[in-house]
Amino acid sequence: MQVNPYIAQMPAGYLFSEIAARVSDYEGKNPGKSLIRMGIGDVTRPLSPSIAKAFSQAALDMGTEAGFKGYGPDGGYLFLREAIIRNDYQPRGIHLDPDEVFVSDGAKSDSSSIQELFSDDALIAVTDPVYPVYVDSNAMAGRLGVYENGRWSRLVTLKVTHDNHFVPQLPRERVDALYLCLPNNPTGTVLNRAQLKTIVDWARENETLIIYDAAYKAFISNDEIPSSIYEVEGAKEVAVECCSFSKTAGFTGTRCAYTVIPKEVKGRMPNGEKVSLNALWKRRTGSKFNGVSYPVQVAAAATYTEEGKKEIRETIDYYRANARVLLDAFSGTECDPVGGVHAPYVWLKTPKGMSGWDFFDFLLKTVQVVGTPGEGFGEGGNNCFRLTAFSTLEKTKEAAQRVKDAMSRL
Numbered sequence: 001m002q003v004n005p006y007i008a009q010m011p012a013g014y015l016f017s018e019i020a021a022r023v024s025d026y027e028g029k030n031p032g033k034s035l036i037r038m039g040i041g042d043v044t045r046p047l048s049p050s051i052a053k054a055f056s057q058a059a060l061d062m063g064t065e066a067g068f069k070g071y072g073p074d075g076g077y078l079f080l081r082e083a084i085i086r087n088d089y090q091p092r093g094i095h096l097d098p099d100e101v102f103v104s105d106g107a108k109s110d111s112s113s114i115q116e117l118f119s120d121d122a123l124i125a126v127t128d129p130v131y132p133v134y135v136d137s138n139a140m141a142g143r144l145g146v147y148e149n150g151r152w153s154r155l156v157t158l159k160v161t162h163d164n165h166f167v168p169q170l171p172r173e174r175v176d177a178l179y180l181c182l183p184n185n186p187t188g189t190v191l192n193r194a195q196l197k198t199i200v201d202w203a204r205e206n207e208t209l210i211i212y213d214a215a216y217k218a219f220i221s222n223d224e225i226p227s228s229i230y231e232v233e234g235a236k237e238v239a240v241e242c243c244s245f246s247k248t249a250g251f252t253g254t255r256c257a258y259t260v261i262p263k264e265v266k267g268r269m270p271n272g273e274k275v276s277l278n279a280l281w282k283r284r285t286g287s288k289f290n291g292v293s294y295p296v297q298v299a300a301a302a303t304y305t306e307e308g309k310k311e312i313r314e315t316i317d318y319y320r321a322n323a324r325v326l327l328d329a330f331s332g333t334e335c336d337p338v339g340g341v342h343a344p345y346v347w348l349k350t351p352k353g354m355s356g357w358d359f360f361d362f363l364l365k366t367v368q369v370v371g372t373p374g375e376g377f378g379e380g381g382n383n384c385f386r387l388t389a390f391s392t393l394e395k396t397k398e399a400a401q402r403v404k405d406a407m408s409r410l
Contacts, residue, residue, distance in 0.1 A: 006142040015132050015376035016040050019360075026364055035364075036399040038387045039372045041185065041344065043250045045318060047299070048311030051249060054302035058295035069294040074286055076103025076258070080297045083304045084258055088243070094230045100262050100278060102285060103292050103300075105255040107215045107244035111179070112137035113288075114211055114240060114259075117267065117280050122176035125156035127168045129186055129377030129384070131213070134179040150379060159380045160187065162349070166338065167195060174206045180229075181213040183220060186377045186386045187347040188339015190225045196232050203238040209265070209277075210239040215257075218248040218316050220342045236262040240277065247344065247390075249303045249312050256292050256300040319344050322389035322396040329400035333407070335385075344389040350374070351407050356385050366409070367402035 012018065019039055027035065047055065061067025075081065081098040089096050104110050112133045115124075124138050135155065138144050145154030156175050158168040166189035168180070180199070183190045191199075203210050212229040220227050229235045241260040245251040261281050266274040292300075302308045323340035330337040335348040350359040356373025363369045372388075374381025387403075389396065 004140065007140050009147070010136070010139055011147055014136070015372070018376070019370065019372065022361070023364065023370055033368050035368045035370060036391070036395050036402070037370045038391060038396075038399050039370045041247070041388050041390055042252050043247065043319075043390050044392060045250055045315050047250050047254065048308065048315065050305060050307040050311060051299050051302045055254070055295050055299035058298035062294065072291040072294060072297070074282065074291075075099060075101065076292065077294070077297050080301045081258075083301045087304045089228065089230070092228060092231050094228060096230075096260060096262070099282075100260055102259045102261065102281065103297060104257050104259060104289070105292055106246065107213060107242040107257045107259075108133055110242045110257065110259040111211060111213050113284075114242075114281075115141055115143070115177075116284055117277060118143065118177060119270075123154065123156060123174075125158060125171050125175040125178045126378075127160050127180070127184075128157040128380035129160065129374060130157075130179070130380075131181050131185050132377065134211070135378075157378065157380070160184075160189070161380060162336065162338070165189075166347075167191065168199075170199065170202050175208055177209045177211060178203065179211045179213070181215070183216040183343035184339070184345075185213075185216065185343070186345055186372065186374070186381070188341070188343035188345040190220065190342045192224050193226055193232060196226055196229065200229070200232045200235045200238065204234050207268075208238065209267070210235070212239050212241045214241055215244040216247055216343050217243065218312070219320065219344055221320075222342065225342060230260070230262075237264045237266075240265060245300050245303060248316075249300075249308075250315065251296075251300070254296055254299065256296050318393070319389045322391060322393055325393070325396050325400055326387055326389065329404060333404075335407075340389065346387045346389070347374075348385045348387065350383045350385050352410050353383060354410075355383060356381060359385050363403060363406055367406045369399045369402050369406075 078098055080103055081101040084101055085096045115138050126134050144152035156171050160166040160168050166187045217227045229239045229241055244257040261278045263278045265277045267277055268274055303312060323344055323346060326346040327337050327340045334351050338347050340346040350356060356375045360373045372386040374384025
């Protein structure tokens, strides 16, 4: 059989697979070394008690005739979709209908699959550095052209750097879709309402779709920073929003998320006829996805109970404290840290102008701390490094000290 040439011709493996391979190789050659993993954005605290209780009870109910559930409804159970709208959107003055919310198994799944609604020749824009999934999913569809000299020939990249305070500049040309992740992975940056409105207004003027990844919105602690793009006037006409319970409530292994596609969002057929992206996504999802299991959706709904909210706040505060440890450790150093306030990531400049991968190898071999090289997120991440606050407080303090000790040897 013939294979998909776009996947076959893609550059070397997925960033986190490469990190895992290097770490595994080091551990194999150095048994007994105590590694601290601060690279992959996986949570470490367990599901909170009330959520775990709801999860287990729903699973037990599935073992009874009265409580058994087969295939769930398209888009997710109504009790969860209504809870999402009631808690995440109505308090912010945002009206949504239940059939504008689609429950899924992850924001990664949805943000990578949404490109199936685009035409083959759609022009895509991303920030640089960027979460790799946005790029890879479009590359696999053959939409990005040729990969040469570290770049895709048909990908528009918007550099975000210390010099421009990590605020993405608008594309100079019209693009069909713009991916934004806010709070940002990997840099931890956020945009205020005025900054986001500038982007929304530009998207409306240019008929550009915004794919807005809000997986880290639970870490926002300032009312001036929108938790949803729909807090900005006009955004419901041009934006799809992907959200997740993974970083909010520890569902990285449980798998539950949701994507909002307002009915106002339209695309165009080749003849100029406007079509509903909500209808297209509903059609695509009905053919390719059988939904998230009933116990998982019950557990997700439990995050919106008063007890669940209290427990989640405590967990988010715990990770915020870890981020503060990292910021305090590297503030005033040549690493010039950013992020870590409204996001669980701290973005560093590498010392002595080292490449991100060189710094990765140096820390792994010298002090056994694993982070993420900036280059893995694109050219804009050159000479940068990401550390995550998703660890224990004790390990975060130990990792910060180890890294500072290592830097003193350079």
